[in-house]
Amino acid sequence: MALLKRRDNVNHLAKFLKHTGAFIFSVILLLAFVSVFFRYVLNNSIVWAEEVIRFSFIWMFFLCMPEATRTGAHICLDVIPSNVHGKTKIIIDVLIEVINNIFLAIIVYYGIKLSFINMIQASPALRIPYGIIFFALPTGAVLMILFSVYRIYRILTNKTAEE
Secondary structure (H helix, E strand, O other): OHHHHOHHHHHHHHHHHHHHHHHHHHHHHHHHHHHHHHHHOOOOOOOOHHHHHHHHHHHHHHHHHHHHHHHOOOOOOOHHHHHOOOHHHHHHHHHHHHHHHHHHHHHHHHHHHHHHHHHHOEOOOOOOEHHHHHOHHHHHHHHHHHHHHHHHHHHHOOOHHHO
C-alpha cells in the first residue's frame, strides 16, 4: 500500500506503460509498412513480420489497458453511479472496483496456467513459445489490479477530483 500512497510511483509506472505502448505501436506501424512494401513492390514477403505484428499488438493492448483502469476510462454502464451522490456513490464505486479485481484475479490465475501450458508450443515463423505471448494476459491483469487498488485508495481518500 505504501507504493500506492506515493502518487509519483503510480504516475511513473503509468508513463512507462504509455511510452512502452507507443514504442510498440511505432514498431507495428513501421513493420507493417515495410512488410507491405516488400510484398507488393519487391515481390518478396517478410515471413516473420505478420507474427511480430500480431504478437506485438497483443502485448501493446495488455500493457495499455491498465491506463484505462487508472483513469476510469473503461466503457461502462453508469446509470446508477451517475445518479447517486455522497457515500452511496463511494460505496458503489468501490464495489465496482472490488468486483473488477475479483474478475482480474481469475484472469491472472488462469492466464498463468494457460501460459505455462503453452510454453511447449512454438509459433511457426519465429519459433517463440506461445506461452510468452499468452503471458501478456496475466501481466496486464496484474497491472490493472494495481491501478484499480490505486483507484479505490483515491476514492476512499476523496482525491478522485484531482485527476
